[in-house]
Amino acid sequence: MTSSTEIIRDLRDSRVRLRWLVDDLSDEQLLVPQMDIVNPILWEIGHVAWFQEYWTLRKLAKRASMRLDADRLYDSAAVQHDVRWDLVLPSRAETVAYLDDVLDAVCQRLEARTIDAGDAYFHRLVTFHEDMHGEALVYTRQTLGYEAPRVRQRHPPAGGPCPGDVEIPGGTFELGARRDAPFVFDNEKWAHPIRVEPFRIAGAPVTQAQFAEFVDAGGYRRDEWWSDAGLRWRESVHAQHPLHWRIDGPGRWLLMHYDQLVPLAPDQPVVHLSWHEAQAFCAFSSRRLPTEAEWELAAAGSPDGRGGLAPTKRAFPWGDQSPNLEHAHLDLESDGPCDVGSFASGDSAFGCRQMIGNVWEWTSSTFAPYPGFVVDPYREYSQPWFGTHKVLRGGCFATRARLLRNTWRNFYTPDRRDVLAGFRTCER
Numbered sequence: 001m002t003s004s005t006e007i008i009r010d011l012r013d014s015r016v017r018l019r020w021l022v023d024d025l026s027d028e029q030l031l032v033p034q035m036d037i038v039n040p041i042l043w044e045i046g047h048v049a050w051f052q053e054y055w056t057l058r059k060l061a062k063r064a065s066m067r068l069d070a071d072r073l074y075d076s077a078a079v080q081h082d083v084r085w086d087l088v089l090p091s092r093a094e095t096v097a098y099l100d101d102v103l104d105a106v107c108q109r110l111e112a113r114t115i116d117a118g119d120a121y122f123h124r125l126v127t128f129h130e131d132m133h134g135e136a137l138v139y140t141r142q143t144l145g146y147e148a149p150r151v152r153q154r155h156p157p158a159g160g161p162c163p164g165d166v167e168i169p170g171g172t173f174e175l176g177a178r179r180d181a182p183f184v185f186d187n188e189k190w191a192h193p194i195r196v197e198p199f200r201i202a203g204a205p206v207t208q209a210q211f212a213e214f215v216d217a218g219g220y221r222r223d224e225w226w227s228d229a230g231l232r233w234r235e236s237v238h239a240q241h242p243l244h245w246r247i248d249g250p251g252r253w254l255l256m257h258y259d260q261l262v263p264l265a266p267d268q269p270v271v272h273l274s275w276h277e278a279q280a281f282c283a284f285s286s287r288r289l290p291t292e293a294e295w296e297l298a299a300a301g302s303p304d305g306r307g308g309l310a311p312t313k314r315a316f317p318w319g320d321q322s323p324n325l326e327h328a329h330l331d332l333e334s335d336g337p338c339d340v341g342s343f344a345s346g347d348s349a350f351g352c353r354q355m356i357g358n359v360w361e362w363t364s365s366t367f368a369p370y371p372g373f374v375v376d377p378y379r380e381y382s383q384p385w386f387g388t389h390k391v392l393r394g395g396c397f398a399t400r401a402r403l404l405r406n407t408w409r410n411f412y413t414p415d416r417r418d419v420l421a422g423f424r425t426c427e428r
Contacts, residue, residue: 002182004110007123010402014130015103017332017400018048021137021149027092029146034085037418038140042095043074043084048133049099050074052126055378056106060122066101077380124183125378131400135420138332138398141258142244142272143418148258148335156334156397159342161267162204165427166298166351170198171309173297176370177407178313186376186383187369188407191313194293200427201290201298204340204353205361206281208255209266211273214281215241216251225283230276233415243272243417257336267339269359269422275390275414278362278423287425289364292391292409294426299356299394300406302349315405317348317355323401328357330401337397337422356404359422360392367391367411382411389413396420 022030022041030042039047050070057063065071073079073087090098110123138149173196177188220240223231233239241247244256245264254261282288290298299317302310314320318327327346329338337358347353355361367382367389375383389411395404398420412419 002115002120002124004113004115007115007120007127008107008110010127011103011106011123011130014127014134014400015099017134018045018099018130018137021134021141024150025146029144030092032140032144034082035143036081037416038143039081039136040084040089041137041140042089042092043087044133044137046089046095046098047074047076048130049095049102051076051129052106053102055122055126056119057102057109060119061109063105066105067098121183122377128183128400128403131403134400135396135398138335139272139418139420145256145259148260149332151332151335153334156268156329156336156338157342159267159339159344161207161339162341162353164203165200166203167200168196168198168294168298168301168350169303169308170196172196173293173301173309174313175293175296177405181315181405181407184405184407185381185409186374187367187381187409187411189370189374190372191407192371196293196297199290199294201294201352202287202424202426203351205269205359205422205424206278207267207340208264208270211242211270211281212251212253212264212266214284215245215253217284219280219284222284225280227276227279229414230280233274233276237415239277242270242277265337265339267341268337269340269354271337271359271396271420271422272417273362273421273423274417275362275412277417281423282425285425286428288428289362289423290426292363292365292393295355295361295363295393296406298350298352299348313406314349316346317352317406318346323356323404328354328395328401329397330357330395330399330404332398334397355394356406357395357399358397359394360396360399360410360420361394362421362423363391363393365391367409385411392419392421 032040172193174191175194176191177184178191246254248254253264255264300314304310323330328343348355368386392410
């Protein structure tokens with residue numbers, strides 16, 4: 001069982017990260033102009049405090065809210081995105097005080113009692129929710145052209161390219177989390193057998209240099225490489241190149257990295273791409289996106305030595321050891337991706353690199369429940385998004401390591417290109 005000491009450590013660590021990502025911003029920057037894809041940062045901070053108070057003080061401890069207006073302001077299920085700019089929000093000082101008061105009350109309660117598995121679940125839910133908002137603040141800073149977040153190293157580790165495909169044998173594979181796993185979200189439950197045919201998958205994500213070939217070949221002008229939905233999306237946003245790319249002459253591209261214009265990094269993965277752009281590149285390259293089952297098999301499976309699949313399943317590509325700095329580019333060690341050839345020690349049993357960390361990876365799969373799905377107490381987490389979102393896997397450089405495992409499913413609508421997403425491809 002997880003101890004209260006461990007839970008308090010992670011709660012405080014998540015809060016340090018959240019504050020680290022907002023404390024250097026001005027009051028004006030915390031309000032941000034109204035946009036479809038970001039929240040007012042001041043609202044987002046208050047929402048994090050509300051979510052923690054709601055689940056771990058109001059639900060578990062049966063306490064009244066510290067703010068009479070908390071639900072009216074910060075309940076994301078009731079306060080629709082478009083109206084969050086119309087709210088009269090508490091000041092920065094009041095919002096930070098709410099954050100601090102809630103966390104202090106939670107930690108005092110944890111220190112005073114022995115927690116059971118039910119309590120631990122909700123504290124983990126709160127920690128991971130805050131971790132996700134921390135990652136969202138990283139790509140919000142990119143979207144708004146704010147200064148890069150403060151990190152330990154400005155330049156991620158070099159590693160060069162990682163060309164070629166990896167062959168994955170077919171067979172029956174258990175997709176999803178097993179029942180003896182620690183905390184998992186409802187959309188990962190539970191492992192169930194599926195049949196996967198043999199396939200070949202790229203050893204690493206698509207690089208900026210590879211995607212530039214598509215752009216320079218007229219990729220955003222050639223309709224034949226785009227699906228009907230992709231064409232509608234392309235025309236609706238007037239896309240002519242990746243979101244943060246800027247032209248600097250024929251065949252010369254620059255990248256807007258937060259508030260700085262920098263050269264492309266040829267061996268780093270392309271990032272901030274929609275699912276539609278990934279699909280178009282695949283058509284141009286005569287490739288395809290992996291299904292999420294193929295992705296998880298490539299990350300978690302092992303060969304049996306006889307040309308088939310071993311019955312074991314790894315928690316992480318490299319094995320069952322939790323991620324560290326040798327395995328994967330995580331935890332905002334730098335403010336952007338690293339070369340796709342880096343972190344060879346994190347390879348999967350089949351030889352796929354960076355299936356955890358660096359950039360989220362689009363799959364071809366539509367987000368859907370697994371057989372026997374039962375909604376968890378946080379009902380708004382998965383169920384409302386089935387059928388409309390696409391599945392991404394693997395995490396990115398800004399994802400907290402404690403959040404991830406091979407079965408973790410992220411999901412966004414296919415038009416989103418503000419998120420820290422890239423992709424890898426499969427042979428057709």
